[in-house]
Amino acid sequence: MRDQPNILFVMMDQWPAKVMRAAGHPTILTPTLDQLARLGTRFSRAYSECPICIPARRTVMTGTTPRSHGDRQFQPSLGMPDFPTVAQCFRDGGYQAFGVGKMHVHPQRDRMGFDDIWLAEEGRPQLGAIDDYDMYLADQGHAGAQFLHGMNNNDYLFRPWHLDERLHVTNWITRESARMIKRRDPGKPAFWHVSYTHPHPPLVPLEAYMNMYELDRVDLPLHADWAAGELPPALSATRRYWPTEFKNHELQAIRRAYYALCTHIDHQLRVLIGTLREEQVLDNTVILICSDHGDMLGDFGLWAKRVFYEASAQVPMLVVGASGSNSVQANHVDNRLVGLQDVMPTLLSLAGLPIPSTVDGISMFGDTRRNILFGECRENVLATRMAHDGRFKLIWYPAGNHLQLFDLETDPTELVNLAGKDEFTQVQSKLERALMDHAWGIDNEWIIDGRLAGFSPPDAARNGDRHFGGQRGVHYPPPPLDDPARAVGSPG
Incomplete structure (x- = not known):
């Protein structure tokens, strides 16, 4: 067992594939991701089969398509399907399996096969669980203060983070993940899943990272003639939900805040890599980095996800093999069609573990390649x-x-x-x-x-959003329990 590689699986939330210097982005600063791309393989045609948080994460955790796992809508009260999860498969194969960060499953404390999870769920105590990050803030004397910045999780308002840097959720996830690595059983290989909540809004980066970007040098959203004409109802609903009257400097300011969140994560990845190196396990660790979906960031007058344009559906996908491994090419770009369903079989195959028959995906390093990738999202207008x-x-x-x-x-x-x-x-x-x-x-x-x-x-509803995109408030005392099936923060 000791010869099997450790696995570090990092997932960001709402990070488009193109927002990486290695992918040719003109503005973003991602030195860590760029170096990992040089050390491994970057998949340039990787997509989220359903670019919404919950369905995408069900796909990642089970290696199955939305048709198999049962959600292409965003169903917050839907339990995990009765399939082997990637974490359970690693544990069955003799691995220890731990997770830190956002999991977005119901119930929130479902461990999905992990030995344990340190949870950061973006302030959802009304669904029945006080997560570990909220408990940390309380221990530091800031009970219920996570959202006192006034921004929300489904909008594009922005401001600097309101508490100390060490209290930012990106720092907390990194610190707990590094401790998770240090707490490992040295006699067994490990599967570590690190799930960052950003750059998904709220757009509350550390001020130091906002200052790294000069406003007038930030790129502007894409425009196309087709987006200026009559739009399908799905797109017009998005434009009604999120304002499109931003001036150029406002668009640049939104993107600057978003990019600051990205660079913050990029730099924090170095803490994880440094911990692996100092623990003398880096050379025997496979690293896979991806996101659950992207963000339109104003391209074509659209925001957030739920659509299949590149900014929303295409995701970063980087794989670095263990040192000396011949399975993963270094400094290589692979243009095969890849989906999130492929993460689980890829990691299992790199660890030499069997792939369950329930899995729909295929290894990204096998000889089998798909001719068509199918994507699906929502079942209404x-x-x-x-x-x-x-x-x-x-x-x-x-x-x-x-x-x-x-x-x-x-x-x-x-x-x-x-x-x-x-x-x-x-x-x-x-x-x-x-x-x-x-x-x-x-x-x-x-x-x-x-x-x-x-x-x-049907005729389009034009009512305003009275829930302000699922605005959070003071979380001490915790808000009352709510129906977990209630979804907020989207056009419909």
């Missing part, structure tokens, strides 16, 4: 589906039966919609057939006579 063949991406909005086709080889920023153009009829037909082949549940009602038909959307 916000529903959207994706079929991706590695070059061409077809996006379908069933409400209004709207199609978009992008050639990511010639148009990586998705500025030109090719749907309906004669010269792309063949590839569009192929991807439409893939959408129909993957249809299940309500999707079958939106396919008529072997063709995508969609449905007529």
Whole structure:
């Protein structure tokens, strides 16, 4: 067992693949991720099959698609499916398995096969659990003060962090993760899962990291002609929910705060790597870094996730092998189609452990490659589906039966919609057939006579958001228990 590699699996929340200097981003500072990319393999076509927190994390933890694990909506009261989890598989294989950070499952203290979890759940005590980070703040004399900055988890207001640097959740997750590494049983290999809550809003970075970015040098969101015309209801609902009247300097300020959260995490990763090195286990540790989904950050006048444009659905995916391993190439970019369902089988295969038959994903380092990656999100007027063949991406909005086709080889920023153009009829037909082949549940009602038909959307509701995006308040004493099925902070 001692010859098996340790596994450090790091996941960030709401970090797009393109927000990394190694991926060509003009502004972001990510020296740690960039060095890890040089040491290992970066997958340039990695996607979240359902770019919303809970469904994406169910996919990661079980190696299954939303169809298998049962959620493409965001169902906060849905228990984990009865499948082997990645943590349980490692424990069954003789590993110790520990997690720190955001897990986003119900009930919150479900350990999902881990020996133990130190939890940071973005201030959700009303769902039945005071998490470990909130308890830490209380121990430090700041009970219930996590959200006294006034920002919220589903909006793009921003300001510097209001408490001491050591109290920031990014520092807490790093510190507890480093201690987790130090507390390991030296006679057994370890599977460590570190799950950062940022750069998901609230946008409350340390001021020192905001100061690293000059406002006038921050890049601006993308614009496209197709985004200036009539939009599918799923997109117009997003624009109604989040303001789009920001001036350029405001857009740059939002992005600066977001990038500051990213660079903070990037630097904290060095603490984890340094701990592994000083504990003399770094050389025998596989490192995988990804996110659950991305963030539109104003591209095309859109915010947050739930759509299949690159900023929302494409995720960073970096894998560094153990020293001397021939399984993972160094300084390599792999353009095969990868999904979050592939994380579990990849890590198990690198550890030499069996992959359960329930797993839908495939190892990122095997000879098997997929021809089509299917994506699915929501089942109402916000529903959207994706079929991706590695070059061409077809996006379908069933409400209004709207199609978009992008050639990511010639148009990586998705500025030109090719749907309906004669010269792309063949590839569009192929991807439409893939959408129909993957249809299940309500999707079958939106396919008529072997063709995508969609449905007529209801009149758009224009009521304001009286819940202010799920605004948090003072959390001491804790707020009363709430229905865990109640979802807030989204267009619908």
